Amino acid sequence: MSRALLPVYALVLVCGAAAPLLADSADTVAAGLGARLDSALRVAEESGFSGVVRVERGGALLLRKGYGLADRARRIPFDDATVVQIGSNTKDFTLVALLRLAQRDRVSLRDSLGKYFPAAPADKRGITLQQLVEHRGGFPIGLGGDFEVMTREQLLQRAFATPLRAQPGAREIYSNTGYAILAAVIEQVTGKSYDEYVRDDLLAPLGLRSTGYLLPRFAPDRMAHGYEHGEDRGNTLLKPHAPDGPWWNLRGNGGMLSTVEDMHAFYRALFEGERLLPLKARGDRFDPTAPVALAGSDLVHFFLFERLPRAGIEIIIATNSAEAPAPMIRDAIAPVLGLPTVRGRATEAPAAAPVGAKEPPAAVAALLRDLFSTINAGDSTALVQVIAERFEPTDGTPAEQRVARLQQMHGRLGLLTPTAMWLDADGAVNVAASTSNEGPATFTFSVTDATPPKIRSLRVMVGG
Numbered sequence: 001m002s003r004a005l006l007p008v009y010a011l012v013l014v015c016g017a018a019a020p021l022l023a024d025s026a027d028t029v030a031a032g033l034g035a036r037l038d039s040a041l042r043v044a045e046e047s048g049f050s051g052v053v054r055v056e057r058g059g060a061l062l063l064r065k066g067y068g069l070a071d072r073a074r075r076i077p078f079d080d081a082t083v084v085q086i087g088s089n090t091k092d093f094t095l096v097a098l099l100r101l102a103q104r105d106r107v108s109l110r111d112s113l114g115k116y117f118p119a120a121p122a123d124k125r126g127i128t129l130q131q132l133v134e135h136r137g138g139f140p141i142g143l144g145g146d147f148e149v150m151t152r153e154q155l156l157q158r159a160f161a162t163p164l165r166a167q168p169g170a171r172e173i174y175s176n177t178g179y180a181i182l183a184a185v186i187e188q189v190t191g192k193s194y195d196e197y198v199r200d201d202l203l204a205p206l207g208l209r210s211t212g213y214l215l216p217r218f219a220p221d222r223m224a225h226g227y228e229h230g231e232d233r234g235n236t237l238l239k240p241h242a243p244d245g246p247w248w249n250l251r252g253n254g255g256m257l258s259t260v261e262d263m264h265a266f267y268r269a270l271f272e273g274e275r276l277l278p279l280k281a282r283g284d285r286f287d288p289t290a291p292v293a294l295a296g297s298d299l300v301h302f303f304l305f306e307r308l309p310r311a312g313i314e315i316i317i318a319t320n321s322a323e324a325p326a327p328m329i330r331d332a333i334a335p336v337l338g339l340p341t342v343r344g345r346a347t348e349a350p351a352a353a354p355v356g357a358k359e360p361p362a363a364v365a366a367l368l369r370d371l372f373s374t375i376n377a378g379d380s381t382a383l384v385q386v387i388a389e390r391f392e393p394t395d396g397t398p399a400e401q402r403v404a405r406l407q408q409m410h411g412r413l414g415l416l417t418p419t420a421m422w423l424d425a426d427g428a429v430n431v432a433a434s435t436s437n438e439g440p441a442t443f444t445f446s447v448t449d450a451t452p453p454k455i456r457s458l459r460v461m462v463g464g
Contacts, residue, residue: 196244
């Protein structure tokens, strides 16, 4: 499953009188294959990898171990109890919570937004929960920064006032906003905060005490810091947040925290039984017989869950350095497990323009070629100028944040080589490109009709 490369952070608060939740470390390295995995990961550690890895084969635990430092300033090492950010894997909790409500007839995926939000405008009132689940509601990928102060009411107001990127149901547009709206539905139906409902309905029955936003009351020493180019990007305990969880650009779509053991238990309950969801309640989701890779990232913290049923393999990797992301570490152990590498995709051909697709106007094509050239050059001064002159200003995203995101994207993907440009049915400009680090990628730009044209937004999807 490809997921968009957008920042997704978690927000945690240590509060109340309860004692901080602690956990004992239990690193495991099995003889034979486990030792070979450990050897490959120790080599990666010497090259800058820091994180925690859990690998099973045939139901046997081969390796569960931390590498490097979770907090460099205080010299706190990673171990299997380190709390990590799971990024867009948060959406799996949102979807399971929604499907369980549907199973109890408290919601239906056929319900429209008008049922829950009567004030929704005509163009959005008919959007169904099913369309939001499938990223086919037409909402944009986001409505501002992850930590922008935004209440549930403000999120809904902004979402309903924002023009749709496509007609509902027409095409897939990866949307964090759509999942935030689903979180708002969950809160309205249950009368609980998202964090509270997920804890009570999903986590507590499974005995998972190290997953959530604020309610686990994580001890600060358990939290992994993120690092980029050697700089400490901090700790999510210090990020702005609402009293009951993250602000609403992030709620329900990203930013939850967990441990590799809790995530193993969650996915095991989901894929290897019917404790969370009966098969009939899943539709075509969470097929226990199909291989799956679910990943989330803010381009500093990376989380990866991979399940290969035929091989009997499960891999969970969490990393905290932009320079040694989870896909790279997955590739470090792939030969030991007899698996192909993820970065082998770098040799795959990028997508071609659909037959009969229209080319963008010459001025737009030139604008995008200049943007790719500037990103590849790595000249931050030139990039600041491009952002100032050729991007449309927004209320929610400062220019500095846009520059930082483009630089993070470049560091993650490497050299970007556009190979095709075309207009889609809604006027967005798609650019197929090869990347030196991650293989094919598709960049989707929303561009103004002004002269000269300006870029409104950019969405990136990596892989096929």
